[in-house]
Amino acid sequence: MKATKLALETARSRCIQSNQDGMHPKLETIVNKHLNTHYQRPIANHTQQAFDAIRKQVEQHTAPLIFDSCCGTGLSTRHIAQNHPEALVIGIDRSAKRLSKTYSEALPDNARLVQAECADFWRLAQQAQWKLSQHFLLYPNPYPKSSQLKRRWHAHPSYPSLLALGGTIELRTNWLIYAQEFCHTFQIAVPKQPKISPELFTPKDYWTLFEKKYHQSGQNLYFCRLYQ
Numbered sequence: 001m002k003a004t005k006l007a008l009e010t011a012r013s014r015c016i017q018s019n020q021d022g023m024h025p026k027l028e029t030i031v032n033k034h035l036n037t038h039y040q041r042p043i044a045n046h047t048q049q050a051f052d053a054i055r056k057q058v059e060q061h062t063a064p065l066i067f068d069s070c071c072g073t074g075l076s077t078r079h080i081a082q083n084h085p086e087a088l089v090i091g092i093d094r095s096a097k098r099l100s101k102t103y104s105e106a107l108p109d110n111a112r113l114v115q116a117e118c119a120d121f122w123r124l125a126q127q128a129q130w131k132l133s134q135h136f137l138l139y140p141n142p143y144p145k146s147s148q149l150k151r152r153w154h155a156h157p158s159y160p161s162l163l164a165l166g167g168t169i170e171l172r173t174n175w176l177i178y179a180q181e182f183c184h185t186f187q188i189a190v191p192k193q194p195k196i197s198p199e200l201f202t203p204k205d206y207w208t209l210f211e212k213k214y215h216q217s218g219q220n221l222y223f224c225r226l227y228q
């Protein structure tokens, strides 16, 4: 069953169904809570090990650092690394299966793939005072049920770590409400800036397998770029 899941995901796509018809009414309350509390959940052992394994390389690298969080099979990590040869690009995903997908071209020398929980990896990176030049979040799981709000990255307790890592944050999603909430959350966290809104876009080339699948299924794609 599991072996066919990736193949099925690349073959068909349904529009997102949600019982929300706009931004979640509790978004501001939850975000403000996270911005004012310290996330204390213990770090998963495997993520601590993955962080320790790459830490030296990152800290010896004087070039810009880019994260591609929830990178799936790492196709986008490859694109980003090729487009930014001066940077070290780390693709992070919790799925060993996705990360193990092979491509005909070798992973660029300036790219790394790490199997880890993003929330924990971000916290460890924040504690180590890593600073990013860019942070990509391409098609994260939308968690579209209203009850799943706290699983979306902008309403997750690790959100302050995402911001603390700095850099320009780029989100891509096929769910407008996710993009609207993502922009709105940033405005709550970093007030006194011009209003930010998601933008509809048409990909020129496909950075990720999900981008390809959604676009070829006729779905709208949105991006938000947040400058810190």
Ligand SMILES: C[S@@+](CC[C@H](N)C(=O)[O-])C[C@H]1O[C@@H](n2cnc3c(N)ncnc32)[C@H](O)[C@@H]1O
Residues within 6 Å of the ligand: 070, 071, 072, 073, 076, 092, 093, 094, 095, 098, 116, 117, 118, 119, 138, 139, 140, 141, 208, 209, 210, 211
């Ligand atoms: C919808 S897929 C998108 C993958 C890729 N960015 C793409 O567009 O093809 C979402 C990815 O997020 C990963 N993911 C979800 N939650 C995660 C977490 N807490 N930490 C790390 N990866 C996570 C999943 O394993 C999955 O590969």
